[in-house]
Amino acid sequence: MSDDGARIGHLIQLLARLPGLGPRSARRAALHLVKKRDSLLVPLLKALEGVAETVAPCTICGNYDTINPCAICADPERQPGLLCVVAEVGDLWALERGGSFPGRYHVLGGLLSPLDGIGPEDLGLDRLTARCQSERVEEVILALPATVDGQTTAHVIAKRLGGVGTTVSTLAQGVPVGGELDYLDDGTLSTALKARRPVL
Amino acid sequence: MSDDGARIGHLIQLLARLPGLGPRSARRAALHLVKKRDSLLVPLLKALEGVAETVAPCTICGNYDTINPCAICADPERQPGLLCVVAEVGDLWALERGGSFPGRYHVLGGLLSPLDGIGPEDLGLDRLTARCQSERVEEVILALPATVDGQTTAHVIAKRLGGVGTTVSTLAQGVPVGGELDYLDDGTLSTALKARRPVL
Ligand SMILES: [Zn+2]
Ligand SMILES: [Zn+2]
Numbered sequence: 001m002s003d004d005g006a007r008i009g010h011l012i013q014l015l016a017r018l019p020g021l022g023p024r025s026a027r028r029a030a031l032h033l034v035k036k037r038d039s040l041l042v043p044l045l046k047a048l049e050g051v052a053e054t055v056a057p058c059t060i061c062g063n064y065d066t067i068n069p070c071a072i073c074a075d076p077e078r079q080p081g082l083l084c085v086v087a088e089v090g091d092l093w094a095l096e097r098g099g100s101f102p103g104r105y106h107v108l109g110g111l112l113s114p115l116d117g118i119g120p121e122d123l124g125l126d127r128l129t130a131r132c133q134s135e136r137v138e139e140v141i142l143a144l145p146a147t148v149d150g151q152t153t154a155h156v157i158a159k160r161l162g163g164v165g166t167t168v169s170t171l172a173q174g175v176p177v178g179g180e181l182d183y184l185d186d187g188t189l190s191t192a193l194k195a196r197r198p199v200l
Numbered sequence: 201m202s203d204d205g206a207r208i209g210h211l212i213q214l215l216a217r218l219p220g221l222g223p224r225s226a227r228r229a230a231l232h233l234v235k236k237r238d239s240l241l242v243p244l245l246k247a248l249e250g251v252a253e254t255v256a257p258c259t260i261c262g263n264y265d266t267i268n269p270c271a272i273c274a275d276p277e278r279q280p281g282l283l284c285v286v287a288e289v290g291d292l293w294a295l296e297r298g299g300s301f302p303g304r305y306h307v308l309g310g311l312l313s314p315l316d317g318i319g320p321e322d323l324g325l326d327r328l329t330a331r332c333q334s335e336r337v338e339e340v341i342l343a344l345p346a347t348v349d350g351q352t353t354a355h356v357i358a359k360r361l362g363g364v365g366t367t368v369s370t371l372a373q374g375v376p377v378g379g380e381l382d383y384l385d386d387g388t389l390s391t392a393l394k395a396r397r398p399v400l
Contacts, residue, residue, distance in 0.1 A: 007255055007266055011247040017240055018221075018229040025220035028382070031290045032219050033248070034255055034264050040217055045248040047211040048233070052241055055207055055234055064234050066207055090231045182228070 008034065060131075062107030064089050072096075072104055079103045081138040085128065085157060087111050087150065091143060091181040100190040103141075106131065111149040112156055123153070125160060132166045139167045141196055145180055169196040208234065260331075262307030264289050272296075272304055279303045281338040285328065285357060287311050287350065291343060291381040300390040303341075306331065311349040312356055323353070325360060332366045339367040341396055345380055358399040369396040 008030055016026035033041040057063070058070035065071055072078060082103030086092050092105045108123045120126070132140060140161055144150040158168040172195030181189065208230055216226035233241040257263070258270035265271055272278060282303030286292050292305045308323045320326070332340060340361055344350040358368040372395030381389065 007247075007251050008264065011244075011251050014240065014244045014247050015218075018215075019232050020225035020229060021218075021220055024383070027293070028290065029218040029220060030251075031264075031288070031293075034251060034289075037252060040214065041248060041252055044211075044214045045245060045252060047207075047214050048241060048245040048248070051207050051211050051230075051234060052237060052245060064208065064231075088231070089234075090228065093227070093231075183224070 057107075061105045062089065062109060063092055063105060081136060082141070083132065083135075083137045083139070084141045084143050086143050086181070087145060087153070088182075091145075094182050094184065094186075094189060095143060095193070098186040098189040098193065100193055101141075106140075108153070111144065111147075112153040113149045120156065125157065128157065129160050129164060132161055133164055137166055139169065141193070142168060142170045143181065143193070144170070167198065169198050172196050257307075261292075261305045262289065262309060263292055263305060281336060282341070283332065283335075283337045283339070284341045284343050286343050286381070287345060287353070288382070294382045294384065294386075294389060295343060295393070298386040298389040298393065300393055301341075306340075308353070311344065311347075312353040313349045320356065325357065328357065329360050329364060332361055333364055337366055339369065341393070342368060342370045342399065343381060343393070344370070354399065368399045370399050372396050 011033070012023070012026045012030045015021055015029050016023050018026075021029060033044070054066040055064050056066075056068060058065055058068055058073055060069045060073045063070040063072060067074070079102040083106055084092075084095065084101055084103055085106045085108065086095070087108050087110060089107055092107055095101050095105075106128055108125075108128075110118055110123055112118055112120065112123065131137070140157070142154045142157060144154045154170055161168050171189075171192040211233070212223070212226045212230045215221055215229050216223050218226075221229060233244070254266040255264050256266075256268060258265055258268055258273055260269045260273045263270040263272060267274065279302040283306055284292075284295065284301055284303055285306045285308065286295070287308050287310060289307055292307055295301050295305075306328055308325075308328075310318055310323055312318055312320065312323065331337070340357070342354045342357060344354045354370055361368050371389075371392040
């Protein structure tokens with residue numbers, strides 16, 4: 001790379017920060033973009049612009065949408081009193097692709113992780129408790145990954161919500177140990193959702 | 201995905217067209233971008249904008265740069281009369297990273313492929329011959345992949361350039377069969393370059 005390094009090199013560095021792309025594949029991706037300037041680079045640029053300008057987290061549930069509250073929170077067909085708690089928006093999307101959950105969601109934006117210094121206040125667990133009370137939520141389904149952090153988070157939330165009288169359940173067997181929700185097939189997710197079991 | 205599908209779904213489709221990203225990793229990448237709006241999405245957007253506005257193929261050699269002729273073609277320190285022919289700009293970059301080639305380049309933009317209907321005119325082979333004559337090129341090194349298409353292309357170019365009296369050599373052993381230049385380590389490339397051998 002010569003002087004073009006200034007421009008293209010910077011693009012490669014940013015692309016390498018995307019999950020799934022390493023330094024080499026980022027270089028390939030950058031070259032591909034330059035080569036397909038009009039058919040890919042410019043459309044991608046416009047798509048990023050559109051997302052940057054219009055997509056934001058829903059202030060109620062944390063889902064990403066172009067409207068606030070998001071389409072799910074605003075949907076009158078959604079069953080009130082039923083809330084599914086997920087770690088990330090990608091997990092919410094995975095459940096929506098399954099199409100079998102009739103309630104609304106609450107996105108934590110992460111998991112409790114003492115090692116990484118992520119505590120209850122970082123995930124807004126007080127806000128979740130307050131939401132359950134103000135929306136008179138009857139059942140919270142914890143759709144959290146079957147990892148140590150996921151199960152710690154589930155335990156802490158179950159204890160808090162049990163204290164305010166909300167029924168708390170988790171996804172049933174079907175979620176493989178260490179498995180991330182976003183990578184499961186839709187059928188497995190639906191099954192696990194239907195066979196959910198109470199916690200505590 | 202709900203209505204956000206219109207915006208984010210479009211972004212996911214475009215990201216999935218990058219080499220190295222499938223539909224699932226494109227979804228992860230899109231979510232990551234929305235989550236890291238200010239620290240990644242906006243910088244990536246600006247980087248793409250910068251590249252789209254300033255980077256273009258060098259009209260002499262086909263390299264991508266913000267100036268035309270590119271920094272390599274314009275560099276007076278480069279040895280005249282020595283030209284390295286590569287299939288793609290990524291291969292040129294790989295050779296430049298090796299840092300052992302003192303001449304200039306010629307990027308074909310592809311390989312002859314009768315099956316895909318890519319013939320000599322698509323690669324501008326007449327332009328390469330004319331360049332060798334007008335620049336009084338003494339030696340052309342063919343740094344093409346060790347694939348069927350790569351070797352076919354090397355053979356056709358060698359015959360054409362032999363006709364106008366240019367010495368033609370190829371990269372020596374060191375390039376693995378079926379190997380793509382961009383994935384080789386820099387040492388292997390340097391070795392193969394130094395041990396190049398004449399064709400025909
Ligand atoms: Zn919402
Ligand atoms: Zn050039």
